[in-house]
Amino acid sequence: MSKWTRDDMPAQRGKVVVVTGANSGLGYEATKTFAEKGATVVLACRSVEKGERAVREIQQSVPDADLDVRECDLASLESVRVFTEAFQEDYDELHVLCNNAGVMAIPRQETRDGFEMQFGVNHLGHFALTGHLLDALHQTEGETRVVTQSSGLHERGRIDFDDLHGEDDYDEWDAYAQSKLANVLFAYEFDRLLDEADIENVLSVACHPGYAATNLQRRGPEQSGSTLRLWMMKVANAVMAQSAAQGALPMLYAATAYDVAGGEYVGPGGFMDMRGSPEKQRSSDRSYDVATAERLWDVSEDLTGVEYDFGVRATLDRDRDR
Incomplete structure (x- = not known):
């Protein structure tokens, strides 16, 4: 097993990084580390107030951190579009996009565009965000990367094309697992389309954090009003995470x-892939289903109205295969 740590992370001075959900949890820790390594980090947050609070906290230990908080609500396609347009007006480069933000196992809700919240935020919001920023990634000199955060629970997931938004039958954990499987399917299909289009400088990679103690686990029990579930989550975080x-x-x-x-999957290599140092892993068998990935891609374009501009070759190849 690898023993890769932050000390092994290359210097990031001169790099521009976008992290969604950067104000707390995994996004906060990633933002702090990117800043320590010299990157300019754009914190794409639903709440600017919480993002600014995170900036103040990071600057206490990284006084010279170059941080820029911007509103980006992944539950609103309009908010995503506005964020990307403003970003591209102010920045000439984008080296890393971390599709990190998410919601987990919450009671059924809908985004502003009528999507089931977990599928809408975890997958469709990031699908739209990445599509809008593809040109910025491609035009940046040198290698750039899109990293999409999934979960070990993607192994439970199935893409229910007949009821993507849980209108007929909703289970909060099944919906979460579906959204996390969608993350991996997206990362792999994105990599394939980049390869078909001979876009060699953009890499698409999937990852998962194992079991990490963050506020993510609390939101479902809090929103459902389940004191028992909230207590169980707190105990599990304290003991296992x-x-x-x-x-x-x-x-x-x-x-x-x-x-x-590109096309790799990274997770912690310790006990049951829930903790430990990062390593390359194999995701679930369903995540490698190309037909499902292609169908999901087409559905995602239709739902978001965001079509990726890969150039002529990828478009011709995709149309020929249909």
Whole structure:
């Protein structure tokens, strides 16, 4: 098992990084580490107030941190579009996009665009964000990366194309698992399409944090009003979970390690893949289903209205195969 740590992370001075959900948990820890390594980090947050609070906290230990908080609500396609347009007006480069933000096992809700919240935020919001930023990634000199945060629970997931938004039958954990499987399917299909289009400088990588103690686990029990579930989550976090700082390592490894290639999957290599140092792993068999990935991609374009501009070759190849 590798022993990769933050000390092994290459210097990031001169790099521009976007991290979604950067104000807390894994996103906060990743942002702090990118800043320590010299990167300019754009914190894409639903709450600017919480993002600014995170900046103040980071600057206490990294006084020269170059941090820029911007509103980006992944539950709103309009918010995603506005964020990306403003970003591209102010920045000429984008070296790393960390699709990190997410919601987990919450009672059924809908985004502003009518999508089931977990599928809408965890997958469709990031799908739209990445599509809007593809040109910025491609036009940046040198290698750039898109890192999409999944979960070990993606192994439970199935893509229910007949009821993607849980309108007929909703289970909060099944919906979460579906969204996390969608993350991996997206990362792999994105890598394939980049390869078909001969876009060699952009890498698409998937990762998962194992079991890390963050606020993510609390939101479902809090929103459902389940005191028992909230207590059980707190106990499990205290006994079993690794820290958020440790849980952020797979994302940081996927974003910066020299030996990472497109289409790979990174997670902690310790006990049951729930903790430990990051390593390359194999995701679930369903995550490698190309037909499902292609169908999900097409559905995602239709739902978001965001079509990726890969150039002529990828478009022709995709149309020919249909």
